[in-house]
Amino acid sequence: MEVKAKVVIALGGNALQEKGTPPTAEAQLKVIEKTAEHLADLSCKGYEMAIVHGNGPQVGRIVLSQEIAARENPQTPAMPFDVCGAMSEGFIGYQIQQKLRDALRNRNRNVPVVTLITQVVVDKNDPAFHNPTKPIGPFYTEEEALELEKDKGYVMREDAGRGWRRVVPSPKPVKITEISAVKRLWDTTIVITSGGGGIPVVENMDGSLTGVAAVIDKDLAAEKLAEDIEADMLLILTDVEKVCINYGKPDQKKVGHMTVREAIRYVEEGHFAAGSMLPKVMAAIAFARTFPGKKAIITSLDKAVDALEGKAGTIVTMA
Ligand code: ADP
Numbered sequence: 001m002e003v004k005a006k007v008v009i010a011l012g013g014n015a016l017q018e019k020g021t022p023p024t025a026e027a028q029l030k031v032i033e034k035t036a037e038h039l040a041d042l043s044c045k046g047y048e049m050a051i052v053h054g055n056g057p058q059v060g061r062i063v064l065s066q067e068i069a070a071r072e073n074p075q076t077p078a079m080p081f082d083v084c085g086a087m088s089e090g091f092i093g094y095q096i097q098q099k100l101r102d103a104l105r106n107r108n109r110n111v112p113v114v115t116l117i118t119q120v121v122v123d124k125n126d127p128a129f130h131n132p133t134k135p136i137g138p139f140y141t142e143e144e145a146l147e148l149e150k151d152k153g154y155v156m157r158e159d160a161g162r163g164w165r166r167v168v169p170s171p172k173p174v175k176i177t178e179i180s181a182v183k184r185l186w187d188t189t190i191v192i193t194s195g196g197g198g199i200p201v202v203e204n205m206d207g208s209l210t211g212v213a214a215v216i217d218k219d220l221a222a223e224k225l226a227e228d229i230e231a232d233m234l235l236i237l238t239d240v241e242k243v244c245i246n247y248g249k250p251d252q253k254k255v256g257h258m259t260v261r262e263a264i265r266y267v268e269e270g271h272f273a274a275g276s277m278l279p280k281v282m283a284a285i286a287f288a289r290t291f292p293g294k295k296a297i298i299t300s301l302d303k304a305v306d307a308l309e310g311k312a313g314t315i316v317t318m319a
């Protein structure tokens, strides 16, 4: 089959979980089964792909269950945050790997799928370490939150009127440690990599790596990956078909195409919410800037095939 393009796909939370369903592994697998259908369709259209996914709710629950188990039984001590990140990458990757394999088999398409646990180097001096912003895990009352701050040294913040949550730093991805393995696999294999933005690690003086308690934004990690493997396209899949300006206001307008200059202007005008649409637009800008002539697309999962054919989504290009 002719290769149409090499695409890095960033999968949003809705590709893994449905709002209002229980946060069980079984429910997640059902959603992933549907997600895999869309991904398999893309593969059958001749797109080669690497897949990056989010892990916010999942890693939060793993951290919580570790804490509860540690309280109950000294034989089950809590794993540190980076290890919880690795666990989330492992189980989410496993589920995607399983359902995508099934979906490809049903289409008589013989492409192997693997998950690569990925360490992403961040800068020790990234200013994000002094200003944790990424909410993870469950909501707490103010009282519980203050207790956790005192007992565990967590940083707790009020999250959009919904309650209190732990926040961790969200540093920028600097280097994907396993990039040469991804490059070698890329032509023959669908690689699930940098899940949850990858496990954040810092490089020590002697070149060794140490995991840190942080979450790298998966959209920025996907962009880094797309640069490193010189992908033809960056496809960011979320739960809205198009990026909007004046989002949620009476004069809301869907944007079908924006140049890097227009996108930067919209960013400056504050059209994109931090932590949700902003990192997607920033990732799209970075990709289009690095590769003038290539495009980044932001759209919803079910519009992915249409968007790659230019019939849906928000396309970001240099000119
Ligand atoms: P994901 O899990 O896919 O990363 P997020 O919730 O982080 O999803 O980001 C997608 C959300 O961003 C949309 O559901 C929408 O509510 C929100 N959003 C914020 N600003 C905008 C905007 N200007 N246009 C479209 N969606 C926006």
Ligand code: MG
Binding pocket: 012, 054, 275, 276
């Ligand atoms: Mg997000």
